[in-house]
Amino acid sequence: MNKAISVTAVVKAPLQTAWEAYTQPQHITQWNHASDDWHCPSATNDLRVGGRFSSTMAAKDGSFSFEFEGVYTHVEPHHRPAYTFGDRRAEVVFEPVTPGKTKVTVTFDLEDTNPEEMQRAGWQAILENYKKHAESLAG
Template sequence: METTAKTSITVDATVNAPVEKVWAYWNEPAHITKWCAASDDWHAPYADNDVRVGGTFKTTMAAKDGSFSFDFGGEYTNVEDKKLIAYKMSDGRGVTIKFEANGNQTKVTETFDAENTHSIEQQRAGWQAILDNFRKYTESN
């Protein structure tokens, strides 16, 4: 039997907005399509989200020039309103997102199981870029 140790990667950002707004912008498809991209040449033309244990989500991430797209999705395994979301991606890797309210600021911390295709640094940079886009979008809208 083969066992492989999983590597977890954590990214975080403090959003200058109350947790109610952060939670809504994180979870509502109309908002997800506005912020879920790692760079300006990508976008999320479609999002569907059922935030409850056993619920599923799917976000289509696509190059703006139409050259490539993929669906990012999974199933929720734990949801604590305005505090925590955990899910399994369609490839079986786990993700946990914590929302820590502090008045008009909310710290968002994502921890995810690394995949084996890209380097740890590339994965961290990509997820951090998406989280930074979320922070910028939420603070400016």
């Protein structure tokens, strides 16, 4: 079993907005990248147990791309989707903090290729991009 770590952001958006920004493909493509020289040109999301998701992660210069994809193992609407991707697992927990603020925590299994801090930094950067997008939707 792989070691799991978590990244967290408190989003200035109500739970419904935070959930939709994280789960709807038209929003996923706006934030699902770790740095400004990457983007997410396409995403699909079948948000149900057994449903599949996929996001294309691509360098903007066209030099490299890959699919981040997996299968949902648990879906509790507006609270917790969990999924597998390859031989790893992840879950996302949405918790209302105060009216208009939602804490989002992503817990994921580490992979063996890259150092833990690099993986943590990458997933945190993606979560920060998500936070900015969700907050822009909240007004």
